[in-house]
Amino acid sequence: MDEESMWKGFYEKLQQQKSVEEKVHDSRIQEVDDSFFEKFGSILKQATQKAALEESTPLAPLKEVEEQDGEKVVTEVSESRSVTRDSDSGNETLLDTDSEPEDPEKVEFYVEAVGWNVDELYLEILYEILHNVGGCDIGCEVGQQAMLTYVQEAFKISNDKHTELLTQAEAKEPPELMLNVEVIEGKDLVSKDPSGLSDPFVTIYLMSNTSHRYNTSVKSGTLNPVWEEHFSLPIPGNLQEDSLCLEVWDFDPAETVKEKMTKIFEVKGVKGLRKLMKEIAITASTGKHDNELIGTANIPLKSIPAGGMVMWLNLSKKSKLRRQGVLKARFNFSSEKNSQVAAQEHRHLLRILLLHELDSSKVAPYWWCGNFSAAAEGVLTQHAAQSGLTQLDNQLAQWAVFCAVTTDHPLSFALFNCLLDKLTKPLQSGLVNEEDVKLFWDGAKKLLPTCFSHIRKLRKKTAGDKTVMKTLREVLKILYKVSALDLPESIDLFPVNLYGWLRDKDDGSKLTIQEVLNQAAIQGASDWFVHILDNNECKDKTEESRLQHLIRVIQLVRSDLQRAVEYFDRVFVEVMSFPYSKTLYGVYEDKIASLVEPEVIQVCKSLKRLRYSEGSTNSVHLAGGINGETGLGAPDVGTEPLAMGTTLFELYLALQRFLTLGQGLNETDWNSYSISKFHGWFFGGVAQWLDIAAYKALTRIEKAVELDNLVPVDSNVKYSSSGVDTLAIFYQIKIFWQQLAWPDVEGCYTFVAKIIDDICRCCVFYSDRMSARVGGAGAAGAAGGAGGAGSPFESRFEVTTEWCVTINNIDYVRQSLPPFVQELDMDAIIRRMCEARSPLEAQRCKETLENVIANAIDTVKNKIVDLLEIMIKKMMPSITRFLIEGAELLHQDCSSMDRVMRYLEANLDTLYQHLNNENFSRTLDIVWEQLGEVLYELIQANLEKEKIATRIRFFRRRYFGKNKVSPNILFFRHRRAKITRYIDPRRMTKSAAAILDAKRRPPSFFSNLHECLKIMIRSFRQDNKDIYESETLKRVEYLLKIHGMETRELIHQYHLERWQEQQAVTEPKMGLLTVRAQFIEDNLKIEIMNARNLMPTDSNGLCDSYVRVGLLPEDTFANVEKPKTQTHSKNLFPLYDEMFLIQLSAEQRRAADALLHLVVKDKDMFSVSNTFVGEAYLHFSEVPATPAPISSLPQMHLPLSRPSNIDGDAMKALESRQGDKQAREFLKKQRQKMPSKQFFSLG
Incomplete structure (x- = not known):
């Protein structure tokens, strides 16, 4: 065996094994409901197709x-x-x-038969046989004796009687016969007149009696005369030797020479002229006017059959070899007997x-x-x-x-x-x-x-x-x-x-x-229908048998109609213009409707609604919502009649095919048929089926999830068996609905809405079950050994393929919803609804269905998001721990960030390999969102700890002194409990909970944490996005940046925030300061022009104001003087009109985010310090660099304002640094600028 054959055989074995495994899996799934959906879906469809084929096959004829x-x-x-x-x-x-x-x-x-004596009729027949007339016919061929023998057998006459009657017939005299001749027409006669025509007539006579002649009428000026004239000639005794002569003559009227000369202009050709000259010569010399013979034809009488004949006779002339024309005539014999007799x-x-x-x-x-x-x-x-x-x-x-x-x-x-x-x-x-x-x-x-x-x-x-x-x-x-x-x-x-x-x-x-x-057609159909019922009796009276009997009757009737349509209808229409098949259908449909309707209605009424067994532990419920929250128990549908077979719907489909045939036979008036509303008989049955289908779908989905091993069904896809099983349920329901082809638009909408709603519930149910299936998957062992205490720092979560397959399954089922709805042809239903009702109502129905679908899709999407969030939350403790360690050891340990990166990369790689792009992108969104929340909680916890420490110090100094500790501990516990309540426990992860017990972090920690976060974002950024879209993450990045700043940087950040607040002021309450400013090379030139509507600070309602000019940040401009204007007493609208030139270095001129700080104060003669009125900021970017005269520059109206609260991010960061003297002093100054009621905001 070569290597290729070996691998091929191995592949075939794998495929066979895989096929066997699939069949075993399918059988285990279908065992749950005894193949309920397959029976009503694909199996019912196959049975319907087979039944349609049987109905189209003509039946054998009745014996x-x-x-x-x-x-x-x-x-x-x-x-x-x-x-x-x-x-x-x-x-x-x-x-x-x-x-x-x-x-x-x-x-x-x-x-x-004869009505008289048979002997007389027999004698008459014998007499006619003996005196046979005509010839060349069957009688001559058969012979006289043969005819006599035949007649004797036909009349059943004995020999003696036959001999006696034959003798009598022979003794009688011969009959007197007549020869009937009809001269019909002549064709192609020879012309005899100078005009090229003739005036023909026919002479008829017997050769035995030439003196007795018969003439037809003359047909003038024609060579194709039509006579159709009848003649009767007596026939002499010797019939066999006589013959009939027919002569065709040209009639020549008696005309004088002068009259003939007038025809000179009618002459046709030289031959005609010669004939005219000849006629004139004869007339002039003799004065005769003889007719001229055209041609003759002779017929022997013996050649005329007894039954008569019609024939064309050739006309001939002795002196002419060429035919002179043809003559058509009819010949037959007759007697003078009474015609009635x-x-x-x-x-x-x-x-x-x-x-x-x-x-x-x-x-x-x-x-x-x-x-x-x-x-x-x-x-x-x-x-x-x-x-x-x-x-x-x-x-x-x-x-x-x-x-x-x-x-x-x-x-x-x-x-x-x-x-x-x-x-x-x-x-x-x-x-x-x-x-x-x-x-x-x-x-x-x-x-x-x-x-x-x-x-x-x-x-x-x-x-x-x-x-x-x-x-x-x-x-x-x-x-x-x-x-x-x-x-x-x-x-x-x-x-x-x-x-x-x-x-x-x-x-x-x-x-x-x-x-x-x-x-006759109606009666034949009625007889056949009775015959069908008589020969197909229902064997027993069970509902199943009665329904099967009705199906059989419909099949037989439809087969008869099919035979009529295919074979007989065309003949009836062509010959009699009679709609045979349509007539039969009218009979059958009425009888079928009368037979089927009461049975179907009774069966549908006998179908009970779903019952629920009390105390069931089954979690699947139909009436109590998808999760069975009503506590009714599981519905008992195992013994329902509809659950046991498809016979009722086989009957429905048989009626449907029968109605379709009627629609083809009567396209215009089929609605008048009794059976046209047959679907209404099944309404209750369909509604019951959909209820049971919904319950069984949930049951099968639960079983499918249970049997799912969360392994992709194929290497080319990323979903497992339960997703396929769930869609198979939807597919079978769709097949069932398509077979129903419900004609009534209102009922159609009702059922489609029910199907869509049930399918959506099944999708949600499936996502719930799949989520519950993987709830505990992915937990890794303790880092330091098994059996840890469960701390988030002792174990870490690892993403497994089961999580990915679960998410893919849910998404696969979700994606099937829109195409499934399209396959239900919802758009066509809405169009029909628009035609039947109104466009407004149809639109409302459409929106209702779309909302149902959209809600289900959103719900399933949320389930996927929830599942992803659960998975990411399980990862967050490890990610947070690695981040904190990395922030603390960023510049001490070079591998401090590698751990978090390796952990993230391993898990995200698993997700990337097994999730689709959409879900993977969604996973990254959740990672950054939750990471942002954890870091935000970390920052907030750090702020709260500083506030607690500050208040404890204040409380201890005020009430107990430096050595009293116990109340401090009690107060700390009380405030920590309040902080725990302050932070939403649903959002707080284990890492955040651990942070509450951690130490207060220095700014360097937040700075390092910010650097770690930026490294992560750069490493896992998708599609080259420069800025990540998570708002939480953006906020966290900003807070980390703030908390990682030095105190001086924070102070300047606060001033920048105040400048930004100033930009948003539209109605200044403290007054308005008008200035001009410009940069001339590295020097700043500023003109303090005036102030308006200053807030009065003195008891007299006026103000003794002056303006001090400062540059920020202070450490950058430490060596720069702070000019001050003259004091303008008792004036709320002072005119300062003072110009200052401030010398700056090149570095100071290019300082980032530098500000011009203008402070308006009220000079108090008896106080240690002057009263703060308001302040305004001018960013260096707002000051033009131009050598032009300052008077040519536009005035800048700066609104004066005071710090109103301490809720700014920079202020909160400064408050968290109570151990920093610079921060404390700055906060003290800013509080002094606020209204007195806000000076002690921590009280």
């Missing part, structure tokens, strides 16, 4: 035995003939006889011979198509010819006899169609007398029941069979052609005894064939 048996029962009762028309009972009643009534003629048909004889003879043919040939029903044997054809032809029957008479006789016989022995429907094609025109044109019209409709009365019976019992035939389809088309053609004829008022075409299933019209008028066809 013919059943049809024959049924007809026997019917025919026995129909003999009573005492019936009344039945109202439609939905079943084929005993009166339902169609074309099958037993005719008494069948027993003694010979006596009934002859027709009656022919009908009786035709019936006897037809019955004999059918009996002897054993032809199958509906198969005989009018082909008699040669002997029978000869006998019938001779009788028709010698009786003088016309073609119409013969066709009417055939119609009457064939219609009568087909009731007992069905004949081919094509035979009747051919006869109708020949009879329709004469009947419509009125060429048929009244007796023959009645004869025709009597035959139609016998034929139509067979036609309608065939339509009613189409299901007993094989659909799609060519013979069946051809027969149906022939039947419909018969109905169409008969319906096109005018029915006499006296004819009842649909008698009661033949149409027991037919219902009369309400107005009492006669039914038309189209209406009877409609009733």
Whole structure:
């Protein structure tokens, strides 16, 4: 085995093992609810597709035995003939006889057939055979003896009787026959006139009697004359040797020479001119006007068949070799017998011979198509010819006899169609007398029941069979052609005894064939529906069996409709313009609705609402919220009818497919069907299913979380099995909903809203369970050994892949919500809601659903954030400890920052490898946010410790003196308790709690801590961001910067804060100081111009003010003088107008954030110090550097202000340095500037 085959086999084994593991996992998940979602989702969908395929497969035809048996029962009762028309009972009643009534003629048909003595008819037939007329037909080919033998067999005459009657026939004289000739038309006759035309007429005579001639009329000026004229010539005795002569002549009228000369302009060609000259010469010399022969044709009489013929005859002339034209004529023989008697004889003879043919040939029903044997054809032809029957008479006789016989022995429907094609025109044109019209409709009365019976019992035939389809088309053609004829008022075409299933019209008028066809289709469908119910009885009365029975009935009915649509409907529409399938559907849908609706409503009512078992320990609840906070216990759904099967919804889907078929058949009016509202019957069942599905979804999710090993299901993804299992639940619910295809928009919105709400609750529930699953994961062992005391400095938290997979799972489920909602087609529902209701209401519904989804997504996002915060909080003690150690040893131990960096890098690398980019970025946000909070608490704790120390010192000096310690301890404990309450315990981490017990930190600690923080930010900064976006972190960085400053830097920072406060003053209450200032090289020139609205400080309401100018920071400008203006007494609007030039060094000129400090004071003659009025600041950046005269510069109006509080960050940092003399003195000065009530803010 080569290496490639080995690895391939190894891979296949791994895949097989993986497949087995997945199947085992799926089975364990599905065991929780017995595959509830799969049954109603994918399994139900597969069953539906299979059922749809079965319904589209045509059923096998009903056995013919059943049809024959049924007809026997019917025919026995129909003999009573005492019936009344039945109202439609939905079943084929005993009166339902169609074309099958037993005719008494069948027993003694010979006596009934002739209506007179059979011997007389037989003798007449023998006589006609003996005196055969015509030739070259079947009679000559068969022979006389063959016809005699055939007739004897057909009439069932004994030999003795036959001999006796044959002798009588031979003794009778030959019949007197006539030859009927119809001259129809001529074509391509030779021209005889100078004009190139002729004036033809025809002369007819027998060669045995040339003196007895018959002439047609003259057709002037034509070579293609049409005559259509009839002649009857007596036939002499010697028929076999005589012949008929037809001559075509050109008529030449008697004209003088002068009259002929006038035709000179009608001459056509040289030949015509020659003929005209010849005629003129003959007329001038002799005065004769003889007709000119065009051509002749001879026909031996023996060549004319007994049944007659139509043929084209070639015209010839002795002197001419070329044909002179053709002549069309019809020939037949006739006698002088009474036409009514002859027709009656022919009908009786035709019936006897037809019955004999059918009996002897054993032809199958509906198969005989009018082909008699040669002997029978000869006998019938001779009788028709010698009786003088016309073609119409013969066709009417055939119609009457064939219609009568087909009731007992069905004949081919094509035979009747051919006869109708020949009879329709004469009947419509009125060429048929009244007796023959009645004869025709009597035959139609016998034929139509067979036609309608065939339509009613189409299901007993094989659909799609060519013979069946051809027969149906022939039947419909018969109905169409008969319906096109005018029915006499006296004819009842649909008698009661033949149409027991037919219902009369309400107005009492006669039914038309189209209406009877409609009733036949309806009755056939009703009979078939009863047949289905009779042969598919419900075996037991359980709800499951009853529902299965209904599904089976619908499937069988739909299969019948499918067969009608695929095979029969096109034929009905093409021939009769009759919507056959639509008619059937109208019958079936009403019957199905009546059968199914009460059953479904009863089953849905029997479905009980969810019950809850008291005292259940199951944490999953449906009615009590997702966490089961109501304490109702777990719902008991194991024994619910709906939980045990999908039969109810299989019935729903069967009805849905049935309605879809109806919508295709009746696109405009399908809403009128009873079954169009079928979904309303299932409303309670669907609502119950959704309730149970919600409960089972939560149950399965809980099991999925329990079985989840928190390992990615595949190397290409970052989520584990529980996420896949949860989405599988959603997928199965979606399949179920898509199969329902709920048509009612209001119900659709209700259910979709319920589904979306349940899915959102499932997402939240899943995130809760996954969060609880990893709550204790990731704790590492004690740093110094196992079994530590649990201090945050003894153990550290390590991020594991379980945390990452959990977060990914929750996010994976969250991301599935929006596409899941789209797959539910919520937008289409809203559009339909807009059409059905109003745009405003539809918008409100849309917003409601969007809010539900948005709330769920936000909730799940918050769960992810909460989980990340929990994870980061577990990391914070170690991070804080490493940071503090790094800050204390930053410049002493070079590896002090490596520990925190290694710890962060290890955990963040795990997160980066297993989280997606969004969650990883969110994790970094939380890291910096919580780190900022820890550091902020550290700073605040340091401030509080300094305040406590200060107050303790003050309290001890004031009340106890220097040696009293016990009250100090009590007070310290009391204040520490207050501090603990001051800091929010929910935000305070273990590190912050430990810090409360730590020592007070010097500024260098905060400076080092700031450096450590900046190193961390630079190391883990994403996307090259210069400034991190966390506001807390920005604030902490600023505070660390403040607390890491030296005291002098803090003092200047305070002045900068005061300058920033001054920028925000809009209404100065202490007054306004106006100055001009400029830099001239390194020198500062300032002009103190005036002050306005100074705050009065003296008892007289005035002020003795002056302005002192200082530069900040003081240590930078220590050697610079501080100029002062003159004092302006008793004036609130002093005009100083003094100019000062202050010499600066280059370094001082470029000092960062340098300020010009302008202090306004009130000079007090009797006080040690002057009274502070207000101060203003001017930043060096605000002073222009220009050599221009200062008078040309704009005035600057600086608002005067006083320090109002000690809440500034710089002030708080200074207060924390009570051991620093410079800080204490500065604070003392600033408090003196404040209002007296704020001088002792720590009291």
